[in-house]
Amino acid sequence: MSHSTLAQIAKVDFKPAPKLVDNQLNPHALVAKYAVRGRIPTMAEQLKGTLQSDPDALPFDKIISANIGNPQQLDQKPITFYRQVLALIEYPDLLKNDYVNKIFPHDAIDRANEIMENLVSVGAYSHSKGVLYFRQTVARYIEDRDDHPADPEDIYLTAGASSAVNYLLSLLSNGPQTGFLIPIPQYPLYTASLALNDAKVLPYYLKEEENWSVEASEISEVIKKAKTEGISPRAIVLINPGNPTGSILTEETIAEILNVAAEHGIVVIADEVYQENVYEGEFISVKKVLRDLQKLDSTKYENLQLASLHSTSKGMIGECGQRGGYMELIGFDQSVLSQILKLASISLCPPVIGQALVSLMVNPPHESHPSHGPFRSEKLGIFNALKERSHKLYLAFNKMEGVSCQEPQGAMYCFPQLTLSKKVKAAAADSGMAPDEFYCAKLLENTGVCTVPGSGFGQVPGTWHLRTTFLAPGTEWIDNWAKFHENFMNEYRD
Structure with missing residues (x-):
């Protein structure tokens, strides 16, 4: 377009419309x-x-x-092995250069080659659930951690745990009569996401004087009260280890909460992104407790629905900017899983470099390899x-x-x-x-x-x-x- 044509367009006479202001925006976003x-x-x-x-x-x-x-x-410094492998898969031509053997340990090179054998490029879209090879690695990690089987098809790689939370809450929310049990204090991602989805927060208070413990009986009371008010409790969020409290749920407490969830048909969202940050006591996954209960009574717990979340942003990794995470979905109906996959597909796929980092997090250097000692x-x-x-x-x-x-x-x-x-x-x-x-x-x-x-x-x-x-x-x-x-x-x- 010539300058004269542009000048003619600019001379067209009209009164400019005003800018948008906040009271014209989505009211749920404002709150x-x-x-x-x-x-x-x-x-x-x-x-x-x-x-x-x-x-x-x-x-x-x-x-x-x-x-x-x-x-x-x-x-906090990045873990060397992780960054070495990521560097090699970001620029895989290095793997063809003999010089790389002088600056990288052979297990980092081997891991990078193995990853590249299972994807075209970190710059290419993957399956919306994530690269199958990475999901298989996560499944093996979960099996080793919990001593129960895990299926790669139940695992969705995500852009950090936050995107998994957004998928779940947006799908499970069905207006202001839908309730979500949220621990208080809580990580504000949950209340913010529920506000965006116009859903109801059902707070259950942690007992500060008892090291931020939780009573399953009090959760039952919150559920019963919500139902009398015409609110349908849809899910309960467990943050373990706790954010912001740093508390850890015991196996007994988790089992009692699962009983309540199974009785009332409530989805359990287990936010377990700090599972490696344990200084006192022991982390036990909700998945493990659920599978142990199902072995004792499969009928009672067969309909219990669980979403477990993990992330590369926490632990000893601290790779927040890489946006790596996963969720494992257990017990959901296939019709619901199809909708979750649809939401994941709308975003095409999580960052592939973040997916790779998830696989490294759950599969660190082996004891016999040169990177194990430094790692x-x-x-x-x-x-x-x-x-x-x-x-x-x-x-x-x-x-x-x-x-x-x-x-x-x-x-x-x-x-x-x-x-x-x-x-x-x-x-x-x-x-x-x-x-x-x-x-x-x-x-x-x-x-x-x-x-x-x-x-x-x-x-x-x-x-x-x-x-x-x-x-x-x-x-x-x-x-x-x-x-x-x-x-x-x-x-x-x-």
């Missing part, structure tokens, strides 16, 4: 909230910009992003550092005035309770914030530590919490937090 990237993290990004333009402008020299479980943002050392180093910092942060919180914290058994977080004065609550109200959000804002402004207020996860009314990761290296930031807290409590003392 959805996701505090992990909410107001406090937004403030942190602004302060980060201030530090970049003037490093001396603030009383700290860096932002510590303790608001989100994003390990490599906080200096084990790297993974154990990350694990021990997380365990040590979790304990130090727990001890630090319980030394602070007006703070109590349950020691995390797993995951990446502490969720301490704050006892805040009337003066804090008044100052928070004047600032247009909840008291816990006000505390988090002051903490950020004075130390650079970015956390998330407990109100973003849900909490017993009248209590105040915050969630922090213990991913940041070192302990200086914990000491700075303790100093801030002492000054804060003195400033806002009634």
Whole structure:
């Protein structure tokens, strides 16, 4: 098109229409909230910009992003073996070059060759469930973990666990009369997704004073109450190990909850993305408990529907940006499975490089291979550092005035309770914030530590919490937090 023609078009006389504003948008999107990237993290990004333009402008020299479980943002190094294999399959011409034998161990080369024998390219679409070879690897891992068979056809590779959650909640939601039992506190992906789908949150509260335990009898009461109000309970979410609490469900508790689910025909969504982050106790999958129960009484549990989720973003891997994950679906009717596959097909396929990483996560270097020693050392180093910092942060919180914290058994977080004065609550109200959000804002402004207020996860009314990761290296930031807290409590003392 010539410039003169464009000029003629621009001369056409019309009155421009106004821009869209938020009240014209999907009302369900407007009420959805996701505090992990909410107001406090937004403030942190602004302060980060201030530090970049003037490093001396603030009383700290860096932002510590303790608001989100994003390990490599906080200096956790990638596992070498994983990155070696990924590098080779991203640029497979390296596999044809003899020089590669001088810089990569032979088991990384062998694994990359094996992967490339089972796909055309990481740049090509795969099956919507994911590459069969990768799903077969996941099935073997689940069999070894649970001592029960697993079928690759029951496994869907996903773009992280979050996309699996979105598939399940969007499909299971059927309007505001559909209820989902969500633990409180919870990971806000669930309440945000349910808001988008105009479904009902049915909270069941974890017992903080008993290390965030859950009672199956209380879940039964939530279900019965919902039914009397005309709400159909559709699914229950179990987050194990817990986010944000760090608690671990016992085998007995899982079995009791499965009894309730089987009795009421409720789908169980087992969010198990932190299953490798276990510092005290033992992780037992919901799938294993279900299969053990079915061996005892197949009829009673034959209709129980279970979706189990895992991810490459957590554990000792921390490859959040690679977007790798999987879900295993057990007991669903074929008509429902067809709909889930349709949803997966709409997105064509999950990232193939993320699929490959899932296969590496569930099939690490063998003991006889050269990468095993370095791999084990790297993974154990990350694990021990997380365990040590979790304990130090727990001890630090319980030394602070007006703070109590349950020691995390797993995951990446502490969720301490704050006892805040009337003066804090008044100052928070004047600032247009909840008291816990006000505390988090002051903490950020004075130390650079970015956390998330407990109100973003849900909490017993009248209590105040915050969630922090213990991913940041070192302990200086914990000491700075303790100093801030002492000054804060003195400033806002009634």
